[in-house]
Amino acid sequence: MTSRHVPTESLGAWERPEPADRSARSDAIERRIVAAAARIADPELRRLLEGTLPNTLDTTVIAGGPDERPDTFIVTGDIDAMWLRDSTAQVWPYLRSVVDDPGLDRLVRGVIHRQSDQILLDPYANAFLAGGQPSEWAGDETDMRPGIHERKWEPDSLLAFCRLSAGYWNITRSVRPFDHEWRGALELVLRTLRTEQRLDGTSPYRFHRPDGDPTDIVANDGLGAPTRPNGMIHGAFRPSDDASDLPLNVPINLALAAALDAMAPLAAALEEPSRVTDARALAAEIRAGVARDGTVRDGPDSIWAYEVDGLGGRVLMDDANAPSLLSLPYFGGCDATDPTYIATRRWVLSPANPWMFQGGVGEGVGSPHTGPRRVWPIAVAMRGLTATSTEERLAAIRVLGASHGGTYLAHESFDPDDPSVFTRPWFAWANSVVGELLERAALDGLLG
Numbered sequence: 295m296t297s298r299h300v301p302t303e304s305l306g307a308w309e310r311p312e313p314a315d316r317s318a319r320s321d322a323i324e325r326r327i328v329a330a331a332a333r334i335a336d337p338e339l340r341r342l343l344e345g346t347l348p349n350t351l352d353t354t355v356i357a358g359g360p361d362e363r364p365d366t367f368i369v370t371g372d373i374d375a376m377w378l379r380d381s382t383a384q385v386w387p388y389l390r391s392v393v394d395d396p397g398l399d400r401l402v403r404g405v406i407h408r409q410s411d412q413i414l415l416d417p418y419a420n421a422f423l424a425g426g427q428p429s430e431w432a433g434d435e436t437d438m439r440p441g442i443h444e445r446k447w448e449p450d451s452l453l454a455f456c457r458l459s460a461g462y463w464n465i466t467r468s469v470r471p472f473d474h475e476w477r478g479a480l481e482l483v484l485r486t487l488r489t490e491q492r493l494d495g496t497s498p499y500r501f502h503r504p505d506g507d508p509t510d511i512v513a514n515d516g517l518g519a520p521t522r523p524n525g526m527i528h529g530a531f532r533p534s535d536d537a538s539d540l541p542l543n544v545p546i547n548l549a550l551a552a553a554l555d556a557m558a559p560l561a562a563a564l565e566e567p568s569r570v571t572d573a574r575a576l577a578a579e580i581r582a583g584v585a586r587d588g589t590v591r592d593g594p595d596s597i598w599a600y601e602v603d604g605l606g607g608r609v610l611m612d613d614a615n616a617p618s619l620l621s622l623p624y625f626g627g628c629d630a631t632d633p634t635y636i637a638t639r640r641w642v643l644s645p646a647n648p649w650m651f652q653g654g655v656g657e658g659v660g661s662p663h664t665g666p667r668r669v670w671p672i673a674v675a676m677r678g679l680t681a682t683s684t685e686e687r688l689a690a691i692r693v694l695g696a697s698h699g700g701t702y703l704a705h706e707s708f709d710p711d712d713p714s715v716f717t718r719p720w721f722a723w724a725n726s727v728v729g730e731l732l733e734r735a736a737l738d739g740l741l742g
Contacts, residue, residue, distance in 0.1 A: 308702045323391055345701075346728045354722045366408055367408055368384055372719065376412075406458060457553045457625070460557050460560050481569070490529070520603065521542060522603070525579035544600060612650075624679050652710060671694060675724075688735075690731070706718035
């Protein structure tokens with residue numbers, strides 16, 4: 295594997311860099327691309343797969359470190375920083391191939407090591423820099439330290455660390471990356487989550503961005519809106535990096551509970567019985583809090599709210615960024631046949647959701663992060679990945695095939711009436727999830 299960071303700036307049709315110019319290479323992933331592409335009849339969708347699935351490897355990897363402890367920094371795309379959430383999502387589709395490619399295995403182990411070190415630096419930060427250079431957000435009024443790009447407390451950041459670690463172990467049954475630093479990071483994750491249950495009403499976290507956008511304002515002097523603690527984990531920001539209206543985010547908490555349960559067998563394999571107990575207890579307490587305060591009646595059905603405060607306050611919406619209500623089965627947060635999920639999904643994909651948009655190209659969920667009438671490919675892909683019918687999966691793929699604006703890459707958002715109008719031409723998280731959907735559909739024989 296090579297390890298050069300290759301920025302992408304073209305707004306035209308994307309052409310993959312020559313092999314020598316890619317930031318990383320994996321023969322196993324190349325074989326998967328060829329196999330899936332051969333089962334896609336539509337040349338436009340085939341080209342979209344060939345652009346999206348390898349985009350993280352082609353453009354975002356900075357790899358190094360010694361053989362015994364590799365270090366892999368994963369740039370999110372057109373922002374020169376690494377997000378815990380994004381980096382897990384970016385390499386997630388590659389996980390099943392680590393057993394076939396030692397270089398890819400080294401790369402993913404390097405991501406786990408880098409995430410461990412980032413959490414040890416600050417478990418409340420969401421995004422980090424490759425070195426100790428100053429952040430553009432150094433003026434934020436919070437505990438900024440060298441190496442931190444942004445310190446927005448989003449519990450899905452720690453969820454991402456748990457999910458990638460458990461996912462790697464489930465594929466390989468290898469404990470190689472789970473060294474002393476990783477164990478320290480896991481201890482800090484569990485301790486931070488316990489703190490952010492705020493059972494005593496307190497938290498050490500505060501955030502204020504002077505002269506920031508309204509979506510960066512955290513209420514209550516940077517702590518977040520008042521709550522009645524119920525076992526759920528409090529957060530200040532959503533997966534969109536926008537400030538939460540209410541601190542208890544339901545999809546984050548349900549997905550986090552699933553990730554904690556998935557971590558328990560890994561902790562058992564590492565002979566860490568107290569971590570097994572802590573992870574499972576936290577997961578159970580989170581689910582109990584969601585059961586108590588996280589649902590609302592919608593006619594004859596119960597649906598999950600997006601955010602709650604434990605005091606009766608609820609935010610009814612869904613955001614395109616995952617974990618979202620729509621994406622919960624993808625994260626193991628619930629089964630796709632769960633009656634509450636079915637009712638919630640129907641609500642999310644209806645005009646009742648203020649961030650559901652429809653246009654001439656298709657429909658999909660957007661986000662306050664990009665404003666009205668902007669659909670996110672991540673949400674469209676998640677709809678396809680969680681669909682239980684072939685018809686709905688294919689409908690999502692048709693939208694993606696029509697919405698790349700001639701670039702053959704996925705973007706942050708697009709205008710559903712004019713997909714040539716889009717945000718973020720280089721957004722590797724979106725490319726990974728779109729590529730994952732296309733590959734799955736091709737191998738299932740849906741695109742031939």
